[in-house]
Amino acid sequence: MMSNRFPVCIMLLPLLAGCIGKEYRELAVSPLSPPVEIGVTVAEGNPPRIVAGRKYRGTLETISREGKTCVVNRVSIEDYTKGAINGEISPMWPEESVKAMAIVIRSYAFQHWDSARGSARQLYSDVRSQEYCGINCEHERSNRAVDETSGLVLVYEGKPLEAFSHACCGGATEDSREVWTGEGCGAFRGRECTWCAGSKHWGPWVLVLEKTTLAKRLHKEIGADNTVESIKVAERNPSGRVRTIVVKSSGREIRMSGAHFRAIVGWNDLRSTRFDAADRGGAMEFRGVGWGHGVGLCQEGARKMAEEGKDCESILRHYFPGAEVWRITQ
Ligand SMILES: [Zn+2]
Secondary structure, three states: OOOOOOOOOOOEEEEEEEEOOEEEEEEEEOOOOOOOOEEEEEEEEEOOOOOHHHHHHHEEEEEEEEEEEEEEEEEEEHHHHHHHHHOOOOOOHHHHHHHHHHHHHHHHHHHEEOOOOOOEEEEEOOOOOOOEEEEEOOOOHHHHHHHHOOEEEEEEOOOOOOOOOOOOOOOOOOOHHHHHOOOOOHHHHEEOOOOOOOOOOOEEEEEEEEHHHHHHHHHHOOOOOOOOEEEEEEOOOOOOOEEEEEEEEEEEEEEEHHHHHHHHHHOOOOOOOEEEEEEEEEEEEEEOOEEOOOOOOEEEHHHHHHHOOHHHHHHHHHOOOOEEEEEEEE
């Protein structure tokens, strides 16, 4: 029996030959379970917002959830992976990096799979889960990478890993406990990354925001109608990112985590928490590198590792210390 988060009977089976010439330990899904099928909410609202021209494999069904009408695509985990991978990386990247990403995407979905219902507990087709747009986003090159890694997932201490990735770590990946609360997982303890330096998403980037704009975005933290006087980095964590930031507002000092500050300012404006803050009078200037939360696989780093001849499992071993690649069997 697995953890409460994954109530499926999984047995360790003897080693069998893998489809890419290697042998993997196997995660055997209970024979009573239906095939691993993922349910993805692809449209929601009243009426649900459906993107015209989008095509999906599997089936579409309409359900009601929390007062909203939702369109759910029920699709095999392999087809889901094909429709999600190119929302993260380009299919034209080196083959081993595309294969590594296919395993990451499949692992994330499989960790959310619920054997009792034979589908994901709740996956969305946007950044709340993983970007997914079905057939329209598939590419023959990434489809081949999915086929060649069919059924392969990351496992940590015998349990499916909710694998995360981000665009570019900026020099070191992040310990998940710095971003999300809780005990975290040993596979997300943060690793040095020398491969993404100088990549497209490395930067350096600069964000200049008027203090009046910052005050509006921070209104819940500082109180409505209050001003932002200054913002200072108070503490950095071992990976070099901002752990604590202090916002001086109307004579008070308000402390918050760097991750929370980034969420408030905007994920795409403040690309990472690896930044310096400088006071420019009426505005604050943030200079940083990297893009994303930094937890798990650094996509630009994986790309460079593959260019240098590393295979997909070497890439995964680096970014998910202690995790292993196993195969799902049904
Ligand atoms: Zn990196």
